[in-house]
Structure formats: C-alpha cells, structure tokens
Amino acid sequence: xxxxxxxxxxxxxxxxxxxxxxxxxxxxxxxxxxxxxxxxxxxxxxxxxxxxxxxxxxxxxxxxxxxxxxxxxxxxxxxxxxxxxxxxxxxxxxxxxxxxxxxxxxxxxxxxxxxxxxxxxxxxxxxxxxxxxxxxxxxxxxxxxxxxxxxxxxxxxxxxxxxxxxxxxxxxxxxxxxxxxxxxxxxxxxxxxxxxxxxxxxxxxxxxxxxxxxxxxxxxxxxxxxxxxxxxxxxxxxxxxxxxxxxxxxxxxxxxxxxxxxxxxxxxxxxxxxxxxxxxxxxxxxxxxxxxxxxxxxxxxxxxxxxxxxxxxxxxxxxxxxxxxxxxxxxxxxxxxxxxxxxxxxxxxxxxxxxxxxxxxxxxxxxxxxxxxxxxxxxxxxxxxxxxxxxxxxxxxxxxxxxxxxxxxxxxxxxxxxxxxxxxxxxxxxxxxxxxxxxxxxxxxxxxxxxxxxxxxxxxxxxxxxxxxxxxxxxxxxxxxxxxxxxxxxxxxxxxxx
Amino acid sequence: xxxxxxxxxxxxxxxxxxxxxxxxxxxxxxxxxxxxxxxxxxxxxxxxxxxxxxxxxxxxxxxxxxxxxxxxxxxxxxxxxxxxxxxxxxxxxxxxxxxxxxxxxxxxxxxxxxxxxxxxxxxxxxxxxxxxxxxxxxxxxxxxxxxxxxxxx
Numbered sequence: 001x002x003x004x005x006x007x008x009x010x011x012x013x014x015x016x017x018x019x020x021x022x023x024x025x026x027x028x029x030x031x032x033x034x035x036x037x038x039x040x041x042x043x044x045x046x047x048x049x050x051x052x053x054x055x056x057x058x059x060x061x062x063x064x065x066x067x068x069x070x071x072x073x074x075x076x077x078x079x080x081x082x083x084x085x086x087x088x089x090x091x092x093x094x095x096x097x098x099x100x101x102x103x104x105x106x107x108x109x110x111x112x113x114x115x116x117x118x119x120x121x122x123x124x125x126x127x128x129x130x131x132x133x134x135x136x137x138x139x140x141x142x143x144x145x146x147x148x149x150x151x152x153x154x155x156x157x158x159x160x161x162x163x164x165x166x167x168x169x170x171x172x173x174x175x176x177x178x179x180x181x182x183x184x185x186x187x188x189x190x191x192x193x194x195x196x197x198x199x200x201x202x203x204x205x206x207x208x209x210x211x212x213x214x215x216x217x218x219x220x221x222x223x224x225x226x227x228x229x230x231x232x233x234x235x236x237x238x239x240x241x242x243x244x245x246x247x248x249x250x251x252x253x254x255x256x257x258x259x260x261x262x263x264x265x266x267x268x269x270x271x272x273x274x275x276x277x278x279x280x281x282x283x284x285x286x287x288x289x290x291x292x293x294x295x296x297x298x299x300x301x302x303x304x305x306x307x308x309x310x311x312x313x314x315x316x317x318x319x320x321x322x323x324x325x326x327x328x329x330x331x332x333x334x335x336x337x338x339x340x341x342x343x344x345x346x347x348x349x350x351x352x353x354x355x356x357x358x359x360x361x362x363x364x365x366x367x368x369x370x371x372x373x374x375x376x377x378x379x380x381x382x383x384x385x386x387x388x389x390x391x392x393x394x395x396x397x398x399x400x401x402x403x404x405x406x407x408x409x410x411x412x413x414x415x416x417x418x419x420x421x422x423x424x425x426x427x428x429x430x431x432x433x434x435x436x437x438x439x440x441x442x443x444x445x446x447x448x449x450x451x452x453x454x455x456x457x458x459x460x461x462x463x464x465x466x467x468x469x470x471x472x473x474x475x476x477x478x479x480x481x482x483x484x485x486x487x488x489x490x491x492x493x494x495x496x497x498x
Numbered sequence: 499x500x501x502x503x504x505x506x507x508x509x510x511x512x513x514x515x516x517x518x519x520x521x522x523x524x525x526x527x528x529x530x531x532x533x534x535x536x537x538x539x540x541x542x543x544x545x546x547x548x549x550x551x552x553x554x555x556x557x558x559x560x561x562x563x564x565x566x567x568x569x570x571x572x573x574x575x576x577x578x579x580x581x582x583x584x585x586x587x588x589x590x591x592x593x594x595x596x597x598x599x600x601x602x603x604x605x606x607x608x609x610x611x612x613x614x615x616x617x618x619x620x621x622x623x624x625x626x627x628x629x630x631x632x633x634x635x636x637x638x639x640x641x642x643x644x645x646x647x648x649x650x651x
Contacts, residue, residue, distance in 0.1 A: 054640050167552055171510055174545040178517055178538055185534035190524055192534055193517075216586075223578045223612055393609035394628070396582075397602065400589070401632060405641045413590040421583060429506040447537045459529030 003129060010356030014364055019059050023361045026063040027368050030070020034090075035078055035380045036391065041071040041328045042437070043218060046210030047395070049335050050402040057339035058354045062361040064335050068328050069121060069311045069362065072271055073369045076113040076304050077380050080106055089271035089307035092279045096292060096299030109300050111239035114373040116253045116305035121366040123257040124264065124312025128319075129359055131265070132348065135320035139345035142321075144452035145463050149473035151446045154323055156477040157266065158435050159484065166484045169435045172426075176436035179204055180443025187451065199411030206334030207406055208416035209440065211399045213433045216420025219392050221427055239374055245297050252282050252302030260306030264313025266325065274310030275303035312362065318343050319355065323442065327434040330441035504556050511549040517542035578612045585609070597646020602629050 013019060033044040045064050052060035075090030080097035093113065100109040142150070159169040182193040183203030194200035241249065259281065260274035282302040283292045292299050314325045322344030324330040336343050341351050348355045373380070403416040423433060457463035465471045517538055527533025585608045593601050606625040615621055633643060 051639070167548065170548060171545065171552075174541050174548070175510070175513070177541045178513075178545070181538040181541075185524075188534045190534040192524055192538065193520065220579050220582065223582060224575055389610065389613035389615045390624075392613040393606055393615075396586070396609055397606065397628065397632065400586070400602075400605075401636060401641070404593070405636070408642060410590045410593050413593070414587065417583065417586045417590065420586075424579070429502055431506070450537065451532045454529050454532055461529070 006352065006356045007129070007360060009353070010358075010360030011363075013058060013353055013357035014062065014360040018055075019062055019357065019361065020364070022055070022059045022063040023066055023365050024368055026066020026361075027070035027073075027365045027372065030067040030072075031074035031369065031372055031380065032383065033067070034071035034074020034076075035383055036386075040214065041068045042210060042331050042433075043214035044071070045328065045331045045335065046207055047215055047398050047402050049207050049210075049331070049338070050405040052335065053338070053405070057336075057341050057351075058357045060339055061332075061336060061341075061354055061358050064332055065315070065358055066361065066365050068332065069308065069365065070369055072121075072308045072311045073114065073117045073373050074380065075307075076117070076300070077110065077373075077377070078384065080109045080113065080300070081381060082384060089275045089310070090304075091272075092275050092303045093300055095279075096294070096296050099293065099295035100297065100300065103295050105295065107238040108241045108245050108297065110377055111374065112241045112245060112249050112297055112301045113304040114239075114370055114377075115241070116249065116256065116301045117308040117373070118366050118370045119253050120257045120260055120305035120307070120309035121312055121369070122363065124261045124309040125359060125362040125366070127261045127309075128312055128316055128362075132316050132320050135316060136345045136348055139321045142469065143467070144449035144456065145467050145470045146473070147321075147449040148446060148453055149464060149470040149477070150321060150323060151442045151449070153473050153477040153480075154317075154325065154442065155435065155439055156480050158326070158438055160480045164430050164432060166488045168431050172431055172433070173435040173439040176439025177443045177446070179209070179436070180440045181447065186444075186448070197411075199409065199415070204415060204419075204440075205406060205412060206331060206338075206437075206441065208403045208412045209419050210331050210334075210437060211403060212416045212419025212421075213423035213426070213437065215395060215399045216417060217423025217427060217433075219395055220420060220424040222388055222392060239377060241297070248297050249301035252278070252298045253305045255281060256302040256305030257309045260309030261313040263306075264310035264325070265316045271307040271310040271314070272326075274306040274313075278302040278306035315358075319347055320345065322347070322445070324438065327437045330438045333441055500556060500559060504553070507549050507552045507556065510545060511553065514542045514546035514549055518546065581608065582612050593646075594644045595646055597648050598643035599629060599633060599648055600646065602632075 014023060029044060029048065030041065033041060044067050048067065049064070052063055055063075072089055076093050076097065079090040079093035080101050083094050083098040097109045097113070100106065155173050159166060159173060180203070182200055184191050184194075184201055191201055256274075256278045259278050260271075263274040263277055264271070279292075279299060279302060282298045283289050286292065286296070286298060288296070314329055317323045317325045318329050318333060322333070322342065324333045333343055341347070341354060399416060399420075400413055403412040404410065406412050426433060453463050454461075463470075464474055521535035521539035521542060524535030524538075525533035526536045526539055585605055589601055589605045603625055606628060607621060610621050610625065637643065
C-alpha cells in the first residue's frame with residue numbers, strides 16, 4: 001500500500017463516527033489530564049486501558065494515542081496560568097509562559113502554545129509517515145543480537161536522561177527486568193516467582209503495575225500533603241497572537257518542529273527532552289538571551305512546538321522496531337499487545353488498518369486539539385479550579401474498577417494497591433518510575449532475544465560484538481553509560497573527600 | 499537523606515540476594531542452553547553488585563547528613579496514607595463478599611474524608627451518585643460487578 005492510498009484508507013477508518021468519537025474522547029481526556037497537575041499520560045492510559053477492552057483495536061489505539069499527544073497540549077495551560085507544569089514536558093514553559101501571564105499576556109502565550117503544538121504535531125505525523133517505512137524495512141534485517149543491543153541502548157538513554165540519580169535509575173531498570181520475569185517461562189514452561197499464586201502465573205499485568213506506580217502513588221502523595229493551587233487572576237483574552245508575536249515565534253516553531261521530531265525518534269527521547277533542548281537552542285541563538293525567563297514568547301513557542309513534535313516522533317521506534325522510547329509508549333505497547341497486536345517491522349503490513357487509522361487520527365486529533373485549546377480555553381481554566389478533594393476519590397475509583405475489570409479478579413486490585421505503595425515509597429526515596437516500566441515492558445523481548453542470541457552463537461557472548469549494528473549500538477550504550485557513571489563517580493568522590 | 503538512601507539500598511540488596519537464590523533453584527542451564535533462571539539471576543547479580551558499590555560509597559560518605567536540611571513534616575499527614583491503604587486492601591478482600599455497591603460506598607466515603615471533603619450531606623449524595631453512575635455505565639460496557647449481600651436470591 002503506497003502512502004497516498006494508505007492515508008486515504010486511514011481517513012476512511014478514522015472518519016467512521018465511532019472512531020471520530022474515540023479520537024475526540026482521547027484528545028479531550030489528554031487535554032484534561034494535561035491541564036490537571038498530577039496524573040500524567042502514563043497513569044491515564046493505564047487507568048483507561050481496561051475501558052478499551054470492549055472496543056476494536058483500531059478504536060482503542062486511536063483513543064490511547066490521543067491521550068498521549070493531547071496531554072502535551074494541555075500541559076502548557078497550567079504552566080502558563082498556575083506556574084505548575086501539567087506534564088514534565090511543560091516544565092520549561094513555566095519560565096516564560098507564567099511571566100507572560102503576569103504581564104497580562106496569558107492569551108497570546110496560550111495561543112502561540114496551541115498553534116505551535118498544532119504545527120509541531122502535524123509536522124511529526126508527516127515525518128512519521130515518511131520515516132517509519134524505511135526504518136521498518138531496515139528493522140527486518142535485524143536479528144536477536146541487534147534487538148538486545150537496541151533495547152540496551154534504549155534503557156541506557158532513558159537512564160542517561162533520568163532527572164535524578166543515575167544509579168537509582170539503573171536500580172529501577174534492573175528491578176523492572178526482574179518484575180518482567182514473574183510468571184510462566186515461555187521456553188520451558190517453568191513458573192517463576194509466582195510462589196503458588198495463580199494470579200501471578202500470567203505475570204504482573206501492565207495495567208495494575210502502571211496504575212499503582214503512576215496513579216495510586218500520585219494520590220497517596222497528594223493526600224499526605226495537600227497542595228493549594230494558586231491560579232493567577234487574569235482574564236484570558238486575545239488568544240490569537242498578533243503579527244509581532246508571529247514574527248518572533250515562527251523561527252522557534254520551525255526549529256522546534258525539526259528538533260522535537262528528531263529527538264523524539266531517538267530511543268529514550270520524546271516530548272520531555274525535546275522541550276528542554278528547544279529552549280536551550282532558542283536561548284543560545286537569541287539576540288536577547290536576557291529576555292528569556294522574563295516572558296519571551298520564543299521561550300513558549302519553541303518548547304511547546306518541540307514537545308508535540310517529539311510526542312509524534314516517538315511513535316516511530318514503536319511502530320518500526322517494536323521498541324517504545326519512553327514510559328508512556330511502553331504502556332501503549334502493553335495496550336497493543338493486550339489487543340493482540342504486536343508492534344514491530346511487520347506491524348504496518350499486518351495491521352495496515354490500525355497503522356493508517358492511527359496516523360489519520362493524529363491529523364484529525366491535532367485539528368480537534370486546536371479547537372479545544374483556542375476557543376474553549378476558558379473551560380480548561382475553570383477546570384483548574386476543581387479541588388483535588390473531589391478528583392482524588394474519583395481517580396482511585398477508576399483505578400479500582402480498571403484493575404478489577406481486567407480479569408474480574410480482586411487479586412489485580414491487591415497487586416495495584418501494592419504497587420501504589422511501592423510507587424509512593426519510590427517517590428519518597430527519590431526513585432523514578434519511568435526506567436522501571438520501560439524495562440518491565442521490554443524485559444520479555446530482551447530475555448527472549450538474549451536467549452536466542454546465545455543459542456545461535458553456541459553460548460558465545462562475542463556474537464553481540466561480531467555483528468556491526470549490534471557492536472556499534474552497544475558501544476554507544478557503553479559510552480553513554482560510562483559518561484553518566486563517571487559524573488556520578490566524581491560527585492560521590494567529591495562528597496567522600498569532603 | 500543519607501539514612502534513607504542506606505535503607506533503600508539495603509532493601510534492594512536483600513531483594514537481589516533473594517532473586518539470585520530463587521533463580522538458582524529454577525536452573526541456570528548453560529550459555530548454550532539457557533535455563534529459566536539465567537536471566538533473573540544475571541539481572542539480580544548486577545543489582546547486587548550495584549547495591550554493594552552504592553552501600554560502600556554511602557557508608558564512606560561522612561558529613562553528608564549535616565548538609566541536608568531536614569524536611570518539614572509538620573504539615574504531613576502520614577496517618578491518612580495508612581487509612582487509605584488499609585481501606586483499599588480491605589475493600590479488595592471484601593469486594594466479592596459484600597458486593598460492589600456497599601463496599602464502594604464505604605470506600606468512597608473514606609476517600610472523600612481523607613481527601614479533605616468535610617460536608618457529610620454532600621459526601622453521602624456524591625458517593626451515591628458516583629456509585630450508581632459507575633455501576634450502570636460499566637455494567638452496560640459488559641463488566642459484571644459482584645453483588646455480594648445485595649444479590650437477588
């Protein structure tokens with residue numbers, strides 16, 4: 001199927017009323033969770049995943065993908081109006097967006113952020129369409145050793161970009177791998193770490209794990225110390241940026257689209273890193289770097305474009321290689337597998353309807369998001385005032401129903417609550433959940449490829465270094481790991497000497 | 499902070515030893531024919547090595563505890579977390595016995611109270627409305643909730 005006919009068939013799929021409805025529901029929920037600080041797209045997708053079981057895989061993936069890219073739009077609203085990022089990818093928008101709001105320019109800040117997001121999002125879908133096929137062709141030539149190396153690189157990049165301690169991120173990734181081995185070993189049929197519990201024979205489900213780590217733990221953290229949100233009292237008007245705003249923003253939007261997209265394609269990349277790099281680039285090349293942090297519109301336009309372009313770009317490694325590049329897509333991959341669809345090099349040919357349906361839904365979803373975030377911005381501003389004491393019980397209730405609905409078994413609820421407690425403790429001890437969930441999703445693939453590689457090579461580990469792609473990938477991973485380890489070691493040494 | 503890091507590292511250290519021991523029992527096989535325990539053993543061995551290194555560097559670090567400003571826990575309500583967790587575990591254990599409607603009603607009241615909702619009238623009304631909406635919507639979507647004590651005989 002060529003690009004044009006594929007896209008036409010995709011639009012035919014997406015324009016069916018039921019898929020349009022799910023597309024709208026996805027971007028609406030995405031904007032909602034983006035606007036409300038707390039539950040991020042990973043938690044929201046985990047919570048809503050059980051709801052998608054009764055619908056077709058195409059509609060389900062359209063809904064879940066919409067939540068992901070929709071959350072990138074909504075995240076900027078809280079950054080600009082409340083100075084609290086709705087999503088990690090909108091952290092950098094706080095710097096200039098909130099300053100613009102304080103100067104009575106909340107409208108143009110929200111407007112340029114919505115337009116930039118639309119342009120970046122649309123650019124990334126076009127890029128996705130053109131890049132995913134050559135990459136999938138290349139992926140077909142890869143064998144198990146290359147997949148082991150690629151997974152290693154993905155995890156290493158995620159660890160490298162971890163917000164906190166590198167060593168804690170490594171520990172989390174290893175714990176994720178261990179958790180992924182729970183259940184029956186697919187090669188020998190031996191039950192592992194189930195300790196006689198029938199609930200653990202199929203392994204720990206991605207839904208209770210994700211809901212617990214990202215949903216319940218968030219609620220527990222908020223109960224412990226309820227935060228009062230202070231909304232900047234300003235009227236949101238003139239959301240359409242003026243000519244001067246456009247002149248200043250067109251460069252950052254163009255650069256943000258390219259940067260965001262290509263950083264999104266990298267394993268371990270995605271919306272967060274794209275927004276930070278875009279801000280750094282804009283500040284570096286600006287004639288007035290001192291204006292950044294004081295309400296420069298370039299500091300809003302660039303990162304908000306880049307995070308949407310990054311979100312779109314990050315679908316490429318998932319579709320082409322079957323490797324998610326961040327925690328959100330790891331959960332989305334889990335959702336695809338639950339629906340009987342395995343992403344990878346043959347995904348586009350075997351499930352052309354789903355692939356093209358999702359691509360077309362991204363075009364339509366981006367248009368819907370522009371409408372939701374410009375004329376209807378007032379609704380989201382009002383939603384910011386919904387107190388957490390009302391939201392929190394609802395989040396827990398949806399988690400409980402979602403976990404129970406998986407197998408109509410309370411064991412899943414118990415697993416979810418337990419991982420909620422684990423996630424809460426992880427937050428307390430400064431451990432991040434992203435490397436854990438990534439390693440958990442990639443674990444079975446890693447184990448199977450690792451064992452296949454050893455069988456292929458008659459037990460020789462040199463197979464990973466004899467094949468050029470695998471060797472180069474492992475070398476990049478090793479360099480990244482050594483550089484991050486070295487910086488950790490230097491810090492530790494400095495502390496010891498003090 | 500240093501104390502917390504040592505506690506968490508000891509936990510992972512213990513976990514790595516436990517996983518190594520259990521994986522060994524499953525059978526490591528050989529590199530030619532890897533057994534079911536090889537991968538978890540290998541991963542937990544890595545975890546063990548990292549924990550040893552981290553523990554050692556934390557114990558060698560002398561003055562770090564003095565640099566860290568103590569967190570202010572005066573506004574922290576740890577007891578609420580305990581109540582919510584006990585409520586959720588009890589809910590899971592009793593859900594099939596007493597049924598979705600009753601169990602969720604009690605759970606929601608506890609959750610609303612712990613979240614800081616104070617008005618009893620609003621609390622009872624909103625809990626009832628939420629339960630009824632979720633019950634009918636999810637039943638329509640095909641989910642079978644346990645009826646427990648309200649089961650029609």
